[in-house]
Amino acid sequence: MIPLRQLPRLLRIAGVLARHRVDELLPASRRPRSLAWLRALMPAPGADLLVLPRGERLALALTALGPIFVKFGQILSTRRDLLPADVADALTQLQDRVAPFPAAQARAAIERAFGATIEARYASFDDAPLASASIAQVHAATLADGREVVVKVLRPDIHARIDADVALLRALAGVVERTHPSADKIRPQAIVDEIETTLVNELDLQREGANASLLRRNFAGSDDLYVPEVVWSHTSAGVLTLERVRGIPVDDLAALDAAGIDRVALAEKGVRLFYTQVFRDNFFHADAHAGNIWVDATRPADPRFIALDFGIMGSLPERDQYWLAENFLALFNQDYARIAELHVRAGWMPADARLDELEAAVRTVCEPYFTRPLSEISLAEVVVKLFEVARRHDLTLQPQLILLQKTLLNIEGVGRLLHPRIDIWATAKPVLERIWRRRSGPRAVLRTLRRRVPEWLAAAPDMPQLVHGWLSRANAGEMELRVASDDLKEIERRLRHGQRVAIWLSAGVSLAVATACVALLAPAGAPPGARWVAWLLGAAAVGAFALAARRS
Template sequence: MPTTSIKRAYQVVKIALQYGLDDIIPSKLKPWYFKLLRGCFFWLSNKHKDKVGGERLKLAMQELGPVYIKFGQMLSTRRDLLSDEWAEELAMLQDRVPPFDTAIARSMIEAELGTDIDTYFEDFDDVPLASASISQVHTATLKSNGKAVVLKVLRPNVEEKVHADLQLMSQAADFLEMLLGQGNRLRPAEVVEDYRTTIEGELNLKLEALNAIKLRNNFIDSGALYIPYMYEDLCFTRLIVMERVEGIPVSDRAALEAQGTNLKLLAERGVELFFTQVFRDNFFHADMHPGNIFVSREHPNDPYYIGLDCGIMGTLTEEDKRYLAENFLAFFNRDYRRIAQLYIESGWVSPDTDVGAFEQAVKVVCEPMFNKPLDEISFGHVLLELFRTARRFDMVVQPQLVLLEKTLLYIEGLGRQLYPQLDLWQTAKPFLEQWMAEQVGPKAMAGKIKKELPYWADKLPEIPELVYDNLKVGKNFINSQNQLLDRYLKQQQKAHKSNYLLLTSAVLVICATILFSQQVTLVASYGAGGLGVVLWMLGWRSRPKNRKF
């Protein structure tokens, strides 16, 4: 292991032990050698014994740095694995990172552009607009059109640091897996791999730019969401250039109220945006925390969202979309049997699951929610509780569903923060019912035919020839099968004949044996003369009629 990796590993162990994270593991799960290993670092003691486990983990991740902070943020959404107390502690992690030197930022930008910054930009601001764990943002003006832009550049050596920390996380997860056993509920190795996929996607800014372009095109005529324009010719793996858009942070309720924003409409549009991205486009922004969402300053009576940071996007299969929509509608109709069947049909739980037992478990979880007013029921928590229940029936973790659950919780949180009386069901149910109607019935069939029409139009001229070829192949196949059948029948006839001859021969052998045994008795009685007569009789009886000596 390189010296830098050893130093980082020691730093991680030091912080973990100083926050008493080793005490979090139950004693019964610690093998005999665990105390021996812990004793090797006797000078590192728990300095935060007065704090509960969730808070100690949060503080340790803050001190470990950006990669662990983002890991904690992701882990806070896995309420199927953590208790609410722990999840809420980790949700408070803030990604505040000091900016890096502007001279380094300039050199890195110029390395990506292949030329001086002044070639494309003027008024480049050396003071960063924002600084995060992965990247840093500067403002400038584009020389070609005078438009205000922002330049987002990766932090220096961030890839190496992220990969080094990911390797340490994987090793720690493997160790925990060994302590807890393969069947443990937390599955640390699986969680780390999910995080690896997420954060490695954020290290490719070109991918983020392409995601933003696609999302922008999906809502190009929408009055609900605006995605800044990406200058694709100036977007690279470590640098992207986009339109600068002014807006009010969605979490700044006071500023939104001050400009007279229609908060009820804004909250409802947030819910509609989520379902539109998931069910219409199958391409949803999976990192919609308040830091990435702004609200327009224009026409506050008809407000729209501004979405940033498209590094993490989610997609679902057609089957997953349909099953999710049916799940929500079944819950609204209190059809718990259908919910249980959907989980089995989707493959999320084993087909051997007892439907009746699963139905009762779902009912126990969901029925109490109907004691609340509809405007207090959370889609995200419904989905979360269903996933938790399915865990007891060996539900297979679906990474795409975890992303969706996280996004739904973000959207609902924003919606309820903006307008506490938001009725999610009233907003979402018509959308879901309309979408389901479009998936089944005559309208859906017509849509599928329309979708496949260009393909069949292209194949239409080939159909007569394909029919003729297939008929010819079929005729040849039938002829060959007939020939095989004739051959088989002939072989069967030969076999029957051979069997008849064999049976006849067997009868003759038996008869000869009986006769021979009788003649042996005669030989014993009458001596050699009798033997000669017997031999002569056998030879005469077995001689063929047409044989000559």
Template sequence: MSAFTATPRLARVLIVALRWRLHEFAAGTRIYRPLALLAAILPRARRDLNTLPRGERLRLAFTQLGPIFVKFGQVLSTRRDLLPGDLAEALAKLRDRVEPFPGDQARKMIERELGGPLQQFFQHFEEIPLASASVAQVHAATLLDGHEVVVKVLRPGIGTRIQRDIALLHILGGLVQRYHPHADKVRPLDVVAEIEKTLEHELNLQREAANASLLRRNFSNSPDLYVPKVFWDLTRQSVLTLERVHGIPADDIKALDAVGIDRRVLAIKGVRLFYEQVFRDNFFHADAHPGNIWVDPDSGTEPRFIALDFGIMGSLPQDDQYWLAENFLALFEQDYRRIAELHLASGWIPSSVRVDELEAATRTVCEPYFSRPLSQISIAEVTVKLFQTARQYQLTLQPQLILLQKTLLNIEGLGRQLDPDIDIWAVA
């Protein structure tokens, strides 16, 4: 996208940002003053703008800019090693829900992808979608043999719209790279490239199907996690057909209690499943929020999770998997020297950094946490703080480690919702 063709969209992004008074993020740069002057002549997005925290204003601006910026904000919220906590928390609340596109359009897309009329493949197809998001929507259907399935279909033209907004994000990232005093730490163009890769993966439903199949195979003998079956003969790059499952969102406490689910056991199983995926299989669900993690309502005192939405999965290079495991062990033992040595030996931090300096910084971050009872210490929170501290020493993390950090936050948060007294350290 050239600067000329990007101008109308770029102008809209700028106006929305200034109406939400987001020019404050440019404070200390050469462009702050002209942005502030322009903001002064634009009407505020809301009368109560002065009472809204900056994170809430940023979230509302992304929502107004549309589904691709919502997705951008969601990915950005995982970068707690880069963002202040208040911004990460606000962006994590972004919801990827948009108006559905017409069911007859979905029908035509599916027929085109599968190469025949719908009745050739399905006994029944529900044109009103079960769910609708920025990239795709999901319809209920019944196969000719009576099996209940869900059919996920990409939005018409979504690839073009994503390319347009990603090109725009590259332009904006370049501006941040040029004018922001801390651009070398934030590396905005790397962040945009990471988001671009994530969205590219979500546009290939055959890739998602392969992810689902591998996770299903990894847990085929597990009583703790169920993964729906993929119907490969009815799956293409723009269409995914999965076995339909029924469950309760994992954070719906009232519904779980109503059917007799043992929440304490469920919380423990959730944490263990995370560590099995990371350290046993090296393949983990990296979008494990409650909308994608359900509970089998009939599983009672031996509860079973159900996994959904396999567009974002993670795996670590073997070296990073080793270094991460060693870091966790050192953290459990409060061996700050070992943590510092591991960060240097892994190559995450330049070898020019002095180990005793890094050890002291690590101790400063961790000691306040370890003054509490272990059951009250968040492994995810300590890990995030460690990474934030290490950024001061030019920490370089692979995107997969960032995904893992996000997943750990989600799983630990869910575990504490299910059982506030869970001892994450004992389970880990």
């Protein structure tokens, strides 16, 4: 049930949605009658509003409802698995700019956060904000050592406002969950959970500072991206102080041209940056629209980007990162069978999915694109279409992948804005192949082994007891496979044969690992007895497995 205290706000929301004819987003059979009644009571919208596409009308309605709903719309735009493409595109364009709050309130919030006056913390503080958004606003300041900084401070009572709006959204989601025939696929409560998590993370400015600090470390000394330094001594959960940077907004093409910026080189750097962040660092800027990206005007011949606003960052589980990279490489090579196979092996689709049907569907989507010059092909558009096809085959994706898809759309949009004829494929493919070779090649395997050798040595004293316990249970018959038919007995015989083969193979691998530990991975300063310990461990493993093989 919706709390009574929420009814006035709910009625206002319904009135704004009705006036903007937002109910037309829904099929006629699913439109709430209450909105139709409100339509009749509301003044007729102007002709200029009625001619707008539905996505633009929704964006205008969210803007009219206030800054928090603008933020909801921006977050919802990342869920292209739920929204029509035209609606998602319109929501992506929402601008999070609102009227500033008084400087006195900003000063009071900063002084509460640090327990000291503004004058004690900053040499100067500009009361006129540089920018103002729904969550926070930004002021220019200088530190005692003369460094120029910007100070980001949360809006007053922002936590209470967000809590109230999230509670209202959760109540509405409950209504949808009980009444909508496709609620199990839409999962409205999960959508609200995602929105709430994103907003809560954005309200923690210390978390945003940590994001900025890690991204800066990943690109230290880079000619591609500059990230402002966090001033940790002047940062808390409600206040973030960053080095002040200056640049040209990436969508101001006239200013870029006037500064002599090489836009072609800049566009190619943007594409490389995306794949580097995702597949080298597994930490990417997930709100990379034009407002959050500037260009360093001091280096026109070799331009670099400047990143801003680190509230929404993305990362992928290692498993998804592997499957995603392999899918991209298969797509670059037009290997449709491989794409179908990878989707199933990754667990994104049911194991009983028909690979031939999925391959045919992927081919149907991709082939029309590959008849055009590569410079005219939108990689982001192809990926979106592939997700749509896979969804018809019961695709299941994690929110991180949806966020990545939205980021890819943003990055490609920026790239084509700077250089409309950029060949995304030719730029992206060698970067991904080079990064992936480094991530999965022999040297990467050796680095992983070197990291894990100390763990193996720490666990080594427990191994004899564990092996003894396993062999004791096997000898007592506790691990015996019992069968009740001739067919099952034949299966048991084959399984036992396979176990013996696997045991001997494991013995060989154990010996090889012990040899590697001694020959390659022992630290230079290890004591003389370390090599003997490694050999003894290898021999013990071989003996244990041989005993198991004889008993089996």
